[in-house]
Amino acid sequence: MMDVHCYQYLIGKDVGLEKLDGVPGLTKVDGAKVMQAQFGSVTVLVFETGEVRAFIRSSGIEKLKNALPAAGVKIMGLLQAIKAKGVEFDENAVLAAGKPMAFDYLAVKGVRPELEEVVNLDALRELVYAPYSIMPEFQLERNAVQGGENEGRKLAQGKQDKEELNSAIVKYLRDEKLGIGKVGSKADESGQSQYEIQVFTVHESAFAAGMPVVNKALCNFIRGVVRGAYVAFMELENIEVKESHCWGLGDTYCEFEMRVTPM
Amino acid sequence: MAERVPTGITELDNMLGGGFLPKRNILVTGGPGTGKTTFCMEFLYRGAEQFNEKGLFVSLEEKQDRLVDNLSQGLDWDLRKHIEGGAIVMVTVENFSWEHLADTLQAYITRHGVKRVVIDSLTLLKMNTKDPFEFRRNFIGLMGFLDNLDCTTIVTAESNFMTREKASYSLEEFIVDGVIVLYNLPIKNERRRALEILKMRGVKHSNSMFPFKITESGVVVYQEEII
Numbered sequence: 001m002m003d004v005h006c007y008q009y010l011i012g013k014d015v016g017l018e019k020l021d022g023v024p025g026l027t028k029v030d031g032a033k034v035m036q037a038q039f040g041s042v043t044v045l046v047f048e049t050g051e052v053r054a055f056i057r058s059s060g061i062e063k064l065k066n067a068l069p070a071a072g073v074k075i076m077g078l079l080q081a082i083k084a085k086g087v088e089f090d091e092n093a094v095l096a097a098g099k100p101m102a103f104d105y106l107a108v109k110g111v112r113p114e115l116e117e118v119v120n121l122d123a124l125r126e127l128v129y130a131p132y133s134i135m136p137e138f139q140l141e142r143n144a145v146q147g148g149e150n151e152g153r154k155l156a157q158g159k160q161d162k163e164e165l166n167s168a169i170v171k172y173l174r175d176e177k178l179g180i181g182k183v184g185s186k187a188d189e190s191g192q193s194q195y196e197i198q199v200f201t202v203h204e205s206a207f208a209a210g211m212p213v214v215n216k217a218l219c220n221f222i223r224g225v226v227r228g229a230y231v232a233f234m235e236l237e238n239i240e241v242k243e244s245h246c247w248g249l250g251d252t253y254c255e256f257e258m259r260v261t262p263m
Numbered sequence: 264m265a266e267r268v269p270t271g272i273t274e275l276d277n278m279l280g281g282g283f284l285p286k287r288n289i290l291v292t293g294g295p296g297t298g299k300t301t302f303c304m305e306f307l308y309r310g311a312e313q314f315n316e317k318g319l320f321v322s323l324e325e326k327q328d329r330l331v332d333n334l335s336q337g338l339d340w341d342l343r344k345h346i347e348g349g350a351i352v353m354v355t356v357e358n359f360s361w362e363h364l365a366d367t368l369q370a371y372i373t374r375h376g377v378k379r380v381v382i383d384s385l386t387l388l389k390m391n392t393k394d395p396f397e398f399r400r401n402f403i404g405l406m407g408f409l410d411n412l413d414c415t416t417i418v419t420a421e422s423n424f425m426t427r428e429k430a431s432y433s434l435e436e437f438i439v440d441g442v443i444v445l446y447n448l449p450i451k452n453e454r455r456r457a458l459e460i461l462k463m464r465g466v467k468h469s470n471s472m473f474p475f476k477i478t479e480s481g482v483v484v485y486q487e488e489i490i
Binding site for chain 1 (some may be wrong): 324326342354355356357358360362363365366367371372375400401403404405407410411
């Protein structure tokens with residue numbers, strides 16, 4: 001994981017950047033839904049989503065930690081000014097909960113106001129498949145599964161039953177334009193499990209649709225999403241997700257079978 | 264001295280200068296009855312009992328209960344205490360697939376803080392992969408993948424040679440960082456177990472074969488005796 005050199009404070013709700021015009025020291029920046037303030041060496045960014053980031057350009061986290069006690073007073077002033085514009089939150093709690101930002105923080109809403117979250121399929125596939133010419137296949141597949149599992153785990157939060165979870169997986173795939181999913185089930189004929197096999201059929205997979213036959217399944221990220229969601233939902237690690245159909249295997253759709261395996 | 268991962272088998276750790284180097288992949292190979300499973304389980308048991316390190320035993324064949332029952336015969340370890348407490352995780356990967364094996368390893372190492380892994384056995388990985396080229400590609404991939412994770416791994420393998428003279432080696436021995444060979448040698452009217460460190464990258468070690476016994480407290484290597 002890459003080292004991240006900034007602190008993050010989360011207000012927890014959209015702040016409405018247009019309302020923040022006139023807050024002393026806070027200026028608009030071009031090309032992103034974000035406003036910026038400079039407190040000595042510490043740069044502060046305020047995002048539409050209510051995220052506040054503090055960092056020192058080209059500098060390590062230690063230097064930032066040393067600068068934060070002084071800058072913290074200014075950041076508190078900024079939070080109070082935001083609150084004064086009608087955004088209800090507890091500025092003391094937000095400041096106290098500030099912590100070094102995690103690299104896997106992926107709340108990207110609003111950072112690309114013109115292009116939004118969509119990327120071109122060619123570019124996505126270059127990102128996914130170009131590294132295969134320079135890195136081991138096994139490792140790249142693991143990376144994709146890990147990314148998918150991280151996303152899948154988030155989907156399981158607060159889900160009450162399997163149907164709700166399956167709907168969340170299908171919605172995620174659709175919203176992220178990764179594929180059009182449908183869920184079915186079948187009995188586990190191996191007799192090794194009391195649970196049914198969940199079958200996720202995915203058309204228009206972003207990773208596979210139209211790809212050539214390579215005698216292997218290509219949708220490792222989606223496989224990870226399903227596994228991560230079920231691992232987190234069932235609080236079990238012995239979840240097997242197999243991509244049984246894929247364009248890479250010669251099919252014209254993709255299909256994933258999820259089963260609970262015996263320990 | 265470089266950091267070490269002690270096996271907990273005192274005499275072997277002495278021979279290795281303190282234990283395995285961290286994050287290395289070790290192959291433990293031997294014929295039937297040589298003590299591979301006990302040797303590997305001791306690595307996990309000592310990890311949990313003495314070094315506060317979580318272990319994962321991935322079996323491609325034997326179910327947890329049967330394995331633990333077998334190991335409980337003749338050993339005075341309280342394995343179940345560590346299994347129930349979560350310090351040793353036992354997983355059986357049935358309906359083998361490389362993806363499922365890798366998913367399982369990745370999950371336990373990255374999310375559950377497992378530091379010691381045993382995969383039992385390479386022979387079954389091989390048997391479950393029809394194409395030899397696919398086996399090699401996946402095995403090299405798996406070892407490379409484990410190299411990047413914060414864990415030390417033992418993989419077991421069946422060998423069909425009984426003596427050093429008849430030993431033959433395959434690709435796996437060349438890929439891994441270390442190879443320990445266990446023997447069950449016919450000597451006069453009985454068999455004696457012996458151990459040889461065939462290879463251990465980055466560690467000075469003896470090239471001799473040493474007798475060992477499986478006692479109630481586990482593996483005991485007789486460092487002063489040479490076969």
